[in-house]
Amino acid sequence: xEYLLLxxxxxxxxxxxxxxxxxxxxxxxxxxxxxxxxxxxxxxxxQLQPVATATTVRMRDGKRVVTDGPFAETRExxxxxxxxxxxxLDEALAIAERIPSARVGxxxxxxxxxxxQG
Amino acid sequence: MNLESLYRQEWRRVLATTLRLTGDFDxxxxxxxxxxxxxxxxxxxxxxxxxPYAWLVSTARNRVVDQIRRRARLVQKQTVxxxxxxPQESAIDLSEAAMVDDQLRLIFTCCHPALAVDAQVALxxxxxxxxxxxxxARCFLTPVATMAQRLVRVKRKIRDxxxxxxxxxxxxxxxxxxxxxxxxxxxxxEGYAATSGKVWIRRQLCEEAIRLGRLLCELIPxxxxxxxxxxxxxxxxxxxxxxxxxxxxxxxxxxQDRALWDRQEIAEGVPLLETALRExxxxxxxxxxxxxxxxxxxxxxxxxxxxxxxxLYDALLRKRPSPVVELNRAAAVAMAKGPSSGLALIAALxxxxxxxxxHLLPAAKADLLRRQGRWREAADAYRQALALATSDPExxxxxxxxxxxxxxx
Numbered sequence: 001x002e003y004l005l006l007x008x009x010x011x012x013x014x015x016x017x018x019x020x021x022x023x024x025x026x027x028x029x030x031x032x033x034x035x036x037x038x039x040x041x042x043x044x045x046x047q048l049q050p051v052a053t054a055t056t057v058r059m060r061d062g063k064r065v066v067t068d069g070p071f072a073e074t075r076e077x078x079x080x081x082x083x084x085x086x087x088x089l090d091e092a093l094a095i096a097e098r099i100p101s102a103r104v105g106x107x108x109x110x111x112x113x114x115x116x117q118g
Numbered sequence: 119m120n121l122e123s124l125y126r127q128e129w130r131r132v133l134a135t136t137l138r139l140t141g142d143f144d145x146x147x148x149x150x151x152x153x154x155x156x157x158x159x160x161x162x163x164x165x166x167x168x169x170p171y172a173w174l175v176s177t178a179r180n181r182v183v184d185q186i187r188r189r190a191r192l193v194q195k196q197t198v199x200x201x202x203x204x205p206q207e208s209a210i211d212l213s214e215a216a217m218v219d220d221q222l223r224l225i226f227t228c229c230h231p232a233l234a235v236d237a238q239v240a241l242x243x244x245x246x247x248x249x250x251x252x253x254x255a256r257c258f259l260t261p262v263a264t265m266a267q268r269l270v271r272v273k274r275k276i277r278d279x280x281x282x283x284x285x286x287x288x289x290x291x292x293x294x295x296x297x298x299x300x301x302x303x304x305x306x307x308e309g310y311a312a313t314s315g316k317v318w319i320r321r322q323l324c325e326e327a328i329r330l331g332r333l334l335c336e337l338i339p340x341x342x343x344x345x346x347x348x349x350x351x352x353x354x355x356x357x358x359x360x361x362x363x364x365x366x367x368x369x370x371x372x373x374q375d376r377a378l379w380d381r382q383e384i385a386e387g388v389p390l391l392e393t394a395l396r397e398x399x400x401x402x403x404x405x406x407x408x409x410x411x412x413x414x415x416x417x418x419x420x421x422x423x424x425x426x427x428x429x430l431y432d433a434l435l436r437k438r439p440s441p442v443v444e445l446n447r448a449a450a451v452a453m454a455k456g457p458s459s460g461l462a463l464i465a466a467l468x469x470x471x472x473x474x475x476x477h478l479l480p481a482a483k484a485d486l487l488r489r490q491g492r493w494r495e496a497a498d499a500y501r502q503a504l505a506l507a508t509s510d511p512e513x514x515x516x517x518x519x520x521x522x523x524x525x526x527x
Contacts, residue, residue, distance in 0.1 A: 001280045088282035089232055111279045 002043065002112040003084050003092040008076040009105025011050050028100040036084065041095055045082040076105050083112075121158055124170060129154075129248035130333075132174040134220035137283055139175075139210065140182045143273050147245065149181035150174070172212050179210075219285065221246075222337050227276065227283050229298040237272040238301050239308075244269055246333075247326045257323050258308065295338070299347050299403065302330045306351050310358075324355055342399035345390050350407035352387035353414055356380040368515040372419045384414045405434045424454035441472040449482050457486040477506035481516060488519070493527040 017025065029047075036042040051071060058065045082099070086092040089109070096107040129150065136146040153174045167173035228242040243249045243257070255265035275281070286294040309323025331348035338344060360378035361369055369375075391399075391407045409430050416422040431447035444467055452460020464483050473479045484499030500520040507513045 088280045088284075089230075090282050090284070090286070093232070109279075 001086060001088060001092075001114070003086055003089075004110045004112060005082040005084060005092070005096050005099065006078055006108040006110065007080045007082075007099060007101045007105065008108065009079050009101045010075060011077050011079065013104060014079070015050075025100060032098055032100060033082075035098075036082070036095060041084045041086055041091075043083040043085055045080070047080040048078060051077045079105070121154070121161075124157075125154055126248065128171055128174060130221060130224070130246055131171055131217055132178060133245060133248075134224040135171075135175045135212065135217065136178040136182065137224060138216075138220050139179050140186075141283055142182065142186075143245075143276055145182045145185050146178065149178040149185065152181050153177040169212075171217075175210070175212065218337050221333070223283055223285055225298055225334070225337075226286055226294055227281060229294070229301045230276075230281050231294070231297050232279065232281060233272055233275065235301070235304070237268055238297075239304055240265060240268050241272050242301050242330070243305065243326060246330065249322075249326070253322070257320055295341075295344075298334065299344065302327050302334070303347060303351075303403070305330065306354075310354060321358070324351070324358070327351055328355060340397070342394040342397040343401045343403060345394035345397075346399040346401065346404035346407050349387045349391035349394060350403045350410060352383045352390070353407060353410035356383035356387065356414065362511070366511050367518075368511050371413060374419075376417070376419075379414070387411070388414060402434060402437055405430050405437070422453070424450055428454050441467060441470070442476075442478075445473065445479060445482055449485075452486050452489075457489045460486050461490075475506060477503045477508075477512070477516075479503075480506065484519065484523075488523055491526075493523045496523045497527060 014022070014025070033042065033045055051069070054069055054071075056067045056070055058067075079101070082095075084092065084095055086095060089111070092109050092111075096102060096109050099107055101107065132153065133146060133150045136150055137143065140146050140149075156177055157170070157174060161167070225242070225246055228245055229238045233241070240254055240258075243254045244251065249257075251266050251269060252262050255262040258265065285291075305323050306327035309320045309325075309327065328348070328351050331344070331351055334344050335341070335348055356379050357371075357374065359380070360374035360376065361371075363369055387407070388411050391404070391411050394404055395408070409427050412423050412427055412430075427450045428447060431443060431450055434443050435447065445464070448460045448463035448467065451463055461483065464479065464486070467473060468479065468483075480499045480502035484496045484503060487496035487499055497520060500516055500523065504513060504516045504520060507516055
């Protein structure tokens, strides 16, 4: 069973860390990634650039509309993700709780639709 | 044995084991239902099987296998069929121990924290207690379609997010058991809080909650907090006949006819709590049960050990600060030390503003002013409470009190 772990936290909090604190944070994420690679749960995982870099695209009546953003006024922003393999939700939750951002932000655990059989 | 009591007794155990064998909530539920229908047809004709439980499990399991085979013709699910079809009757573990595990797995799955609390409650009543969707809807005064939707949605989440049908790992057991106890307690309070017309319907919730409490004490023996929870429910339930008048009006603890209290439930609840406390129960249920036990023990309202009740409220507040508990404590202090000490505490609570809009704050204040004979102020406070109260029995109770103090004014 595959799950996407969506990491939501406050971008400003991360920006406000000093260099040493940021390095420690990256170190912690690195250790976590390594550990789920070793356990065989890791599929992929990436950090996103801040929402200020986001662009939205829509196709309406065959025309492309491109806009800056979105910049929803939320306290937490999607900042990264892990794509994992776990035997069930309990295992996925046990992995999600170890993501360093879980301590300050929140992790949304979403099951992926399995490929159609047959 | 008639089939209805058999259904009551066996539904949960049969469903729990069928779920272990098949791992599919929806199919299992349908298949168990079918197995009971088959029993209704066959047993009167062929006689009762030696073990109704084993008969029902294997009938239900075969139905699930049939179902999956039928689907498999459209979609290849060979592995599932192999897993299901292979074990011979004798290989299926139907022992007492396996049955206990099955039921616990069922309960822990229904009360999984990944599910919304109201969904946990509905699912527990449906699958663990075997209540029909219509019954659950009636208990919660919800339209049947809404309740059915809620159950469909929660089962879909269990399937699609793959919630495990499993016991939580040891290190999470305490935390998960807290969740289970909360569901049981919510079922109870939902039934207990009902004091209006449909009392007899919602009474079923109290009975189901107590039944669940007993079942958990049986499945997880010697757990002090579970015992305390069961004791709490029994002790509150013991007052059910005394706490409402013939028209559903509220009768306060002080005015209740204690002869109406259910002595059997008290005789079970008090020693159960004592055992729990001896074995180290110290949670909120234990403290609340201890308060209920002190009331149960008092022959007359004036015999109540209010000083000890105050110290139990203190302990509750240390566990979890709450303005509502502070208000209850203020009322207990008033009984122990006189209305003016209670009024001072209520004034302090009032100035903090956390309970603004909560009708029981002016109601408690009114009660203490009434005890002091300050009729005019009491009437004002009753009017405030009346404006905030929403339930019919509470409004009637407050209106009656208001009339009384106005007459004395």
